Amino acid sequence: MILQTEKLTYKYPNSHGHTAVDQADISLHKGETVGLFGESGSGKSTLGLILAGLIKPTSGMLRHNGEKISAPYKGAHRRGIQILFQHPEISFNPALILLKSMTEPYNIYALPYSYSSLLEYLKHYGLYEEHLYRTPAQLSGGELQRAALARILAIQPEVIVLDEPTSMLDVITQVQIMNILKDYQSKNNVSYILISHNRILCEKMCGRIYKVENGVFTEEYGRPTDK
Numbered sequence: 414m415i416l417q418t419e420k421l422t423y424k425y426p427n428s429h430g431h432t433a434v435d436q437a438d439i440s441l442h443k444g445e446t447v448g449l450f451g452e453s454g455s456g457k458s459t460l461g462l463i464l465a466g467l468i469k470p471t472s473g474m475l476r477h478n479g480e481k482i483s484a485p486y487k488g489a490h491r492r493g494i495q496i497l498f499q500h501p502e503i504s505f506n507p508a509l510i511l512l513k514s515m516t517e518p519y520n521i522y523a524l525p526y527s528y529s530s531l532l533e534y535l536k537h538y539g540l541y542e543e544h545l546y547r548t549p550a551q552l553s554g555g556e557l558q559r560a561a562l563a564r565i566l567a568i569q570p571e572v573i574v575l576d577e578p579t580s581m582l583d584v585i586t587q588v589q590i591m592n593i594l595k596d597y598q599s600k601n602n603v604s605y606i607l608i609s610h611n612r613i614l615c616e617k618m619c620g621r622i623y624k625v626e627n628g629v630f631t632e633e634y635g636r637p638t639d640k
């Protein structure tokens with residue numbers, strides 16, 4: 414089991430007692446895609462933020478490869494669990510040209526790269542040299558989301574929380590991103606948590622789905638992962 418939660422609970426400090434995530438028991442196996450499906454405000458993104466170590470649960474426990482972890486993550490946990498947001502602008506410094514943002518993970522994790530290897534790598538994501546000298550505001554939503562994904566996959570995480578990764582994008586870009594994710598998973602055995610309010614997408618991508626209602630996560634079975 415790559416990720417497992419026990420009674421994870423979260424109340425926002427200013428929420429007057431409302432429980433955003435209510436005793437969630439979630440499990441994720443290696444190479445698996447699990448869906449979190451539910452209406453707006455049901456608590457999906459809050460759970461995603463907890464799993465990614467960006468907020469600390471009010472109570473409950475989280476394990477990564479059997480080891481108890483708590484935010485902020487360090488070492489293998491930090492590298493191993495990543496999140497891709499619906500709005501990729503969140504992950505980029507608006508003042509930096511893309512080249513600076515794309516080299517960041519290589520520098521942080523001391524991974525080898527060269528300018529030409531980076532260019533070759535980015536081609537796979539439909540990104541070219543001209544894009545590298547633009548700031549996030551000078552790129553389209555689809556280009557920026559592909560850059561965000563390329564940056565995450567460069568560090569070879571074990572788990573990626575995908576929080577509505579394509580809901581702002583046109584259908585062609587949606588399919589491109591989903592295909593990149595599926596292809597990467599089949600080669601690297603990465604695990605995904607796919608947050609979506611699109612039932613069809615969840616059923617297409619996920620082996621298992623948790624239905625989320627008012628902070629309560631209930632497991633149900635979708636169709637087998639279409640790999």
Ligand SMILES: Nc1ncnc2c1ncn2[C@@H]1O[C@H](COP(=O)(O)OP(=O)(O)OP(=O)(O)O)[C@@H](O)[C@H]1O
Pocket residue numbers: 425426427428433451452453454455456457458459460610
């Ligand atoms: N920063 C915050 N402060 C207080 N309450 C919050 C905050 N962020 C979210 N909430 C509340 O927590 C609950 C769960 O929100 P969350 O963003 O997890 O829902 P969601 O399922 O991701 O919804 P959506 O599909 O619209 O993205 C909602 O009632 C929301 O209003």
Ligand SMILES: [Mg+2]
Pocket residue numbers: 457458459
């Ligand atoms: Mg959300």
